[in-house]
Amino acid sequence: MRTFPFSAVVGSDDMALALILTAVSPEVGGVLVRGEKGTAKSTMVRALASVLPEQTVVMGCRFGCDPDDPDPSCPDGPHAGARAHTRSARLVELPVGATEDRVIGSLDLQRALGEGVTAYEPGLLAAAHRGLLYVDEVNLLHDHLVDLLLDAAAMGRSTVEREGVSVSHGAKFVLVGTMNPEEGELRPQLLDRFGLTVEIKAPRDPKLRTEVVRRRLAFDGNPNSFAAKYDDQEETLRKRISDAQLRLPTVELGNEALEKIAEVCAAFDVDGMRADIVTARAAVAHAAWNGRTSVDKADIRAAARLALPHRRRRNPFDAPGLDEDLLDQILEDQPEPEPPNDPDDRGSDDSSPDDQSLDGSQSQSQSQQDSGQPDSAPRNQSAPQPRDHGPADTPADASDESPSDGPAPGLHVAGVQEPYRTKFFAASGIGGGEAGRRSRAITSIGRTVGAAPGGETSGGVHLPATIRAAAPHQVARGRTARSGSTSRREYDGPEALRIQASDVRRSITEGRESNLVLFCVDASGSMAARKRMESVKTAVLSLLLDAYQRRDKVGLVTFRGREAVLALPPTSSVDTAARRLEELPTGGRTPLAEGLMMAERTLRLERLRDPKRRALLIVVTDGRATAGADALAYSRRAAEYLAATGVDAIVVDCETGRFRMGLAGSLAQSLDAQYVALDEVGASQLVSVAGGKSLHSEDTGQTPGRAA
Structure with missing residues (x-):
């Protein structure tokens, strides 16, 4: 086809x-x-x-060597006088799930154990050569x-x-x-x-x-007939690429063009020198593609548009992009335009339509996410059920109902401070999740700690264990005994070891895994102090940045008013996370139980999607529950139900002041979680709690699952 x-x-x-x-x-x-x-x-x-x-390759060479310029160190060489043939x-x-030995190649196990020779079996990189x-x-x-x-x-x-x-x-x-x-x-x-x-x-x-759909439907209906219509264009394109490849060595990159490339890269403040080198190579290729023998400004512009956008990012929160107006000014040696004289002209009306569209689409996505979370897992009948709320059964809470400036009455949006670098912490124990950079785990890469039959692990071949597994079966497989020997375990000298697939043992390797860190954040009126929410938001954002570097997943559940929402589904996309956190509002009553149950549903769904990924729940609250009748009792039941699922949890107590009710400590006991007071961890230390219970216990002397 x-x-x-x-x-x-x-x-x-x-x-x-x-x-x-x-x-x-x-x-x-x-x-x-x-x-x-x-x-x-x-x-x-x-x-x-x-x-x-099409390519001309040496016949029989597994690495596709060019007969006109053979690789002198090719494992299948030398190729002097070898026949050649043409191939596409x-x-x-x-x-995505390929192993390292499949990519770069490995020892040919059959020849090594069967013939006693060291032979190389090429991988995908060899197949992709040229x-x-x-x-x-x-x-x-x-x-x-x-x-x-x-x-x-x-x-x-x-x-x-x-x-x-x-x-x-x-x-x-x-x-x-x-x-x-x-x-x-x-x-x-x-x-x-x-x-x-x-x-x-x-x-x-x-x-x-419309044209895209028309062509796709035509191709699906009759692929051969549709493709035949473009045979002439395909051949023309193939010939042009071939001509450009032949012209490439003759293209001249003059000093003036080289200086202009350096000027462009310096103006866009890219790191390192790779941007200059790639831009120069791409400009030469662009000139060859367009039939020129020297690089001009059009080639530099085309190369810079493709080589520089992703090199201007300073951190994962920066979106790739390039100011093409500035690029044109540099190439044409024009001064940068002066800012407008009237400062009022630089108001909010100057925002670009693209930015407005992005914000609008994000708000729409958020509202769709907040409207409900699909729950495909069967609900345990013992789980607390949602309650009906009404004015009669809702106790008054002056602090929750206090008015504030913001997008809605009683709500405001706290800012987010600059994310900071976090210390390295890992969950206790040894997991078996996806390879990452945080907690100890049995993974596909790492140091060898044992061996197992081939179907039980995905590590590389463990040669000593394989030989030990095959040795007892050599006589039964027909390997002859040494002449004059009375022992069935002595064999004729150089006869090869006889290996079967069942003998193969693969390495068990211990490395690092990625985890899921789910924050359950109280966003009610009692948490509306600006500095408090800024600290919480900044800590979550910093952990997300650390998780991005260590390949973790992070989620965010918030609860306020009468409901809990999954503000940030478990993700590794830092761009989406940054926007969600910045838009998180605060105010209203405290539906603590609903927040805990939303966290339970989120964790349950994630366990179905990825059963091996370990999760850590961090509940950030002052422990108050003010939404609905018997709110505290219902919250206690929700915490006990969540604890029964076996999730590792930590309660960060945000209650401040001289007189404290200690509700977060009681919540920690019901949740069988570690209790940490906010004034002990601080805004810059909140991420330390996510390292796992055992680590914090060593630092503070507190016992996991008990309130201080």
């Missing part, structure tokens, strides 16, 4: 240009495509392979695999030093990664290793959208 033609894709000009530039010059460093779902990212990448020029450019897809390596959802790929890919893409070689294998082979490929930012970002240092980046969105023009 034919793929969708590259030239038939509409509305993705920037992505098409970025892919073509890396096809012309793989040294550019690959392309990262960021975009919402359903924007033809994968379709376009797979279509690129069909327009890449390869597209190799790397699954072709296209595609990683869908690259932001979900383990960091160590991303490091391997980017190092190989930058160096053009893959070096393997493991399990007695020492191999280096060519690995020049066009690396393309696609991702949806809603599912989490790449770390800035990894983002910087991609040469070019493209932000792609679905077109908003109805005519263009």
